[in-house]
Amino acid sequence: MTVPDSRARLPGTPLSPRAGGRPLRRTVSRGTAFWLVALAFHITMLGATLPTPLYPLYQRQLGFSTLTTTVIFAAYALGVLTALVLFGRVSDAIGRRRTLLPGLACSALSAMVFLTAHDLALLLVARLLSGLSAGVFTGTATATLVDLAGQNGSERATLVATVANIGGLGAGPSVSGTLARLAPDPLRLPFLVHLLLLTCAVVGIWLTPEPVPTSTPRPRLRVTRPRVPAAMQATFVRASTAGFAGFAVLGLYTSVAPSFLSRLLGLPDPALAGAVAGTLCAASALGQIVLVKPLGHRALPVACGLIVVGMALLAAGLAAASLLLLVAAGAVAGLGQGVAFRGALTVLNSKAPSARRAEVASAFFVVMYTATSLPVIGVGLAAGAVGLRTAGTGFSLGVALLAAGALVALRGQGSGMNPEEHAP
Numbered sequence: 001m002t003v004p005d006s007r008a009r010l011p012g013t014p015l016s017p018r019a020g021g022r023p024l025r026r027t028v029s030r031g032t033a034f035w036l037v038a039l040a041f042h043i044t045m046l047g048a049t050l051p052t053p054l055y056p057l058y059q060r061q062l063g064f065s066t067l068t069t070t071v072i073f074a075a076y077a078l079g080v081l082t083a084l085v086l087f088g089r090v091s092d093a094i095g096r097r098r099t100l101l102p103g104l105a106c107s108a109l110s111a112m113v114f115l116t117a118h119d120l121a122l123l124l125v126a127r128l129l130s131g132l133s134a135g136v137f138t139g140t141a142t143a144t145l146v147d148l149a150g151q152n153g154s155e156r157a158t159l160v161a162t163v164a165n166i167g168g169l170g171a172g173p174s175v176s177g178t179l180a181r182l183a184p185d186p187l188r189l190p191f192l193v194h195l196l197l198l199t200c201a202v203v204g205i206w207l208t209p210e211p212v213p214t215s216t217p218r219p220r221l222r223v224t225r226p227r228v229p230a231a232m233q234a235t236f237v238r239a240s241t242a243g244f245a246g247f248a249v250l251g252l253y254t255s256v257a258p259s260f261l262s263r264l265l266g267l268p269d270p271a272l273a274g275a276v277a278g279t280l281c282a283a284s285a286l287g288q289i290v291l292v293k294p295l296g297h298r299a300l301p302v303a304c305g306l307i308v309v310g311m312a313l314l315a316a317g318l319a320a321a322s323l324l325l326l327v328a329a330g331a332v333a334g335l336g337q338g339v340a341f342r343g344a345l346t347v348l349n350s351k352a353p354s355a356r357r358a359e360v361a362s363a364f365f366v367v368m369y370t371a372t373s374l375p376v377i378g379v380g381l382a383a384g385a386v387g388l389r390t391a392g393t394g395f396s397l398g399v400a401l402l403a404a405g406a407l408v409a410l411r412g413q414g415s416g417m418n419p420e421e422h423a424p
Helices: 031-049 052-062 066-087 090-094 096-117 119-150 154-182 190-205 228-251 257-264 271-319 321-353 355-370 373-385 387-412
Strands: none
Touching: 031 119, 031 154, 031 190, 052 066, 052 119, 052 154, 052 257, 066 119, 066 355, 066 373, 090 096, 090 119, 096 119, 096 190, 119 154, 119 355, 154 190, 154 271, 190 355, 228 271, 228 321, 228 355, 228 373, 228 387, 257 271, 257 321, 257 387, 271 321, 271 387, 321 355, 321 373, 355 373, 373 387
């Protein structure tokens, strides 16, 4: 076996093991790799919400309705769900790096399609590719961070994954909205910038060592059918109902909220639209990081209460055409969404048998991404029939009732939703 020339090695860049006779690959340390994966995660999720403040511009350029905007957004959710059911376990077979790199490729392809998008079909393709990328990254990048953090760093890895995920979703609208407002060619420049960031992310993932052994280089694609153990189905329904309400609001603010601003408030500024959507995502991250742990078993009831208050503010903001109330609604509902999301996962992880924990989590994510698409399509359909203001108010009422119903169910089964009570 040929020994590599040590003089060619760079300080701090160990060589990866030889595989299949291919040249040795230089890698960074696991500590550096941890942050490179987190950065790639952040950049990928940033691309998922990059188009949010640009939808009104596409509407004016291509002449489509609010319903079409929600369908375009739903294509993203379809991509995420497709990735979850087809590729949810691929990284266990072929390795984390070899799964993350195609995820970045999908994100880059999405940006390229957006750069050339001149009709509705291309917008749908771009969003579908973006969803595939996010679906691949969400589970695999989180698992990679946990792997790289080691046995004593799983809690830190989960926190970093949360910040990278939600922080990226919040940064996307702010970045594209600002670029669209201050720079020329608002429908191209945000995606050119994203392509540049993705190039950096690809380099980072390429330098990352593979943290887990692989079982086969060519796994068969198979549909994953997440199921929930019968013993915890009631718990799953209550936790998922709270999460559904929160993710429905997330879907609304990252798809239809810019139309509220431009058509109902006469504020077509893309930077403002990006800031409003970003406010909800920032509040969500804050809720996940700061509130969930102190609240303990009260997290889900508090989350439902926050969502109800947020929806009341949204209905009032639409009625009064008030920007302040719309922003306040996003902030309060965003806190509720973040607490509901992490609180529900905490409860489900604690109740699920260890051998089926990933399956239960996958089922939960399927419900959550369904929540981001179906309700906002309903808003689009209703907007064509009764107007955007009435449709938005109806959405507020429906989500508030859903969250209130979940709150009643949670209070009635309070002890059963305590994450400290672990299932055997």
